[in-house]
Amino acid sequence: MISIAILGFGNIGSGVADVLANNEEKISKIIGDEIRIKYVLDKRDLSDTPYADRAVTDIDVIVNDPDVTVVCEMMGGTQPAYDYSIALLKAGKSVVTSNKEVVARMGDLLLATAREHGVHYLYEASVGGGIPILHALDDSLKSCAISRIDGILNGTTNYILTRMHDCNASFESALSEARKLGYAEANPTADISGADACRKIMILAAVAWGKLVSAEDVPCEGITAITSEDSTFAVSCGGALKLIASAVKTASGIMMTVSPAVVLADNPLYSAKGVFNAVKVRAGDLGDVMFYGMGAGKLPTASAVVSDIIAAINRSDSNGYTFFLPNDESLLSPEETPDAFCLLVQADADILYERIPSLALLNSKDGVHSILCEDMSKKTIYEAFDGLAVLKCLRAIV
């Protein structure tokens, strides 16, 4: 009998209990033992749940119980989640979490503590909900020279942008629809500002390259300023507007950014619509791989937590799972890093080709051209187009 505890019995926390119950037989077979939820810690009254007899409010009860080997931290926010997790790791318990905030801010400290005490700190559910992307980065892709990660990592913004694309809706009406359907919270700031996607790409980059940067250093542009004209522009380019979080490794360092981008229709990320998430990884010899799935939701996210519980129990390798390595690569400016961009420019087409011979003309109407420039930095493009009427410039995912 393996005893676990759940900290925070909200949507995901109660989902973990459900997934453990739904798949009890399979899980027992995999780990060769049974899992018992011994404690549920929550400030709320749990007396009307099946866990009333296991409800506690004092973390020390769990910290001091040698029976408990794995604890699920589903509290959200950095405190007290961080302090609790550190205390549990120091007491020799593995911690699994869906809390992207604490991982993106203090993951390096939590992982160092876990290693020091020979236990696991696992956080698959913090990125991409049910998509097993961290397991893959840490397992099959671990030996690959990863050069780029692009992700649609926030379901709320992807739903809004999909509605704007499909129905020509305004940002405001798409947001209000997302709220009605429960896809957007009452206060959607973390989603629509890009902050949520930013935390997730920070975690992905840290797992891929060992560099945990500070959120303040990642240029992050949300979708609040997006208009239906932007969405129409993306269509004129042969693509769709999506909020893309990117991390690119070059010879000189790592570039990270979150911004709306035109995803061209031939890119598999184009197919991630509505609340779905997708992560595309350029993985050296392996080529491009993409992982697609439910980026949020009670049971998908809880399933990712449960896969981490199983890993915490079954994995004995001292290599651990998904930890950041010390790394001092410099962070590059997205303005100066070569990438692809879609622009809307009002000018004579001949002049455009004169300035940037390698550009691709995607669409033209009344002397206004939708064009694609690849392998150039935004700064270089603006310098080349100096004096021309550049009406729009968005990153392109080709």
Add this chain to the structure above:
Amino acid sequence: MISIAILGFGNIGSGVADVLANNEEKISKIIGDEIRIKYVLDKRDLSDTPYADRAVTDIDVIVNDPDVTVVCEMMGGTQPAYDYSIALLKAGKSVVTSNKEVVARMGDLLLATAREHGVHYLYEASVGGGIPILHALDDSLKSCAISRIDGILNGTTNYILTRMHDCNASFESALSEARKLGYAEANPTADISGADACRKIMILAAVAWGKLVSAEDVPCEGITAITSEDSTFAVSCGGALKLIASAVKTASGIMMTVSPAVVLADNPLYSAKGVFNAVKVRAGDLGDVMFYGMGAGKLPTASAVVSDIIAAINRSDSNGYTFFLPNDESLLSPEETPDAFCLLVQADADILYERIPSLALLNSKDGVHSILCEDMSKKTIYEAFDGLAVLKCLRAIV
């Protein structure tokens, strides 16, 4: 120093040597040791390769060398690959392979031998080239109640169908183009007959549910009879024609089939074009997840082999990795299993709705209708449409 051997030094075998060399530093960090290729076994003369001094032709040299712990079987075909693998496993060596033929036909025996001797038999590279789908099925998705797998598992046929879709090419001209580009072999029978995709879905189903069926029992229809009219019909349905290998688990058993199908544009499999492969898994509480990547090619496939070499070295869990469990679930007929179908029917629309009220009308032209029927078996649909002119009926992936 960990000594390995490579059996078969063709495209994939030499690719494994390349990937090991390209990623030497990362791999050494992961396994905490260095990997040395001690032997390369091939019938061909290897004197002009860097492995001339390690070339052997006698398998016993490898079987009897206690130094060698992992052997890569890249020979293809069932014999002597099977006999060699059994001898190596019995000698206490882990075997990793890209050989889908031997896995699909004798995987159960090879896995039983591996377990008996406390070593690994791993075959990630046998399905979906570089896509880490078996690792995921065996790891993150292992506790999930998987109910359905649909895959685009053959790059040659997907390339041909993509060209037919994009350029309205005929089957013959698309095939000849694929040959020119090296995407189709001189004898493409295994690809275009669906036999290759069939082996791969057999392996996926075996890993998911423990049922290794006989290839003869899987209804398998290739793309040789596909015309540009079929491709146009798929477009009229709002989709694209793709060769889909499916495995579906119902309360009464498992249904497996390989056939051309209409993939509707909203399904993420729609985005897998050209030589790319994709596998979509309906994974219980986790929801739908899809894995996308290079389904073939020297380095992508070799990268998958290398991830298995690392797993064979690092994983000590007696649970093993991806093995078939004895399972006696019955195999269901695709004709009688409820699924989705796109039909082209010449009849009055009112009569169609009368016969099947739940159908969706996708397109109509001159009294000929493209329709979608869901959750019905082919048999039931044909019975309902008895006496009507059903011009086409293809599986639909919605």
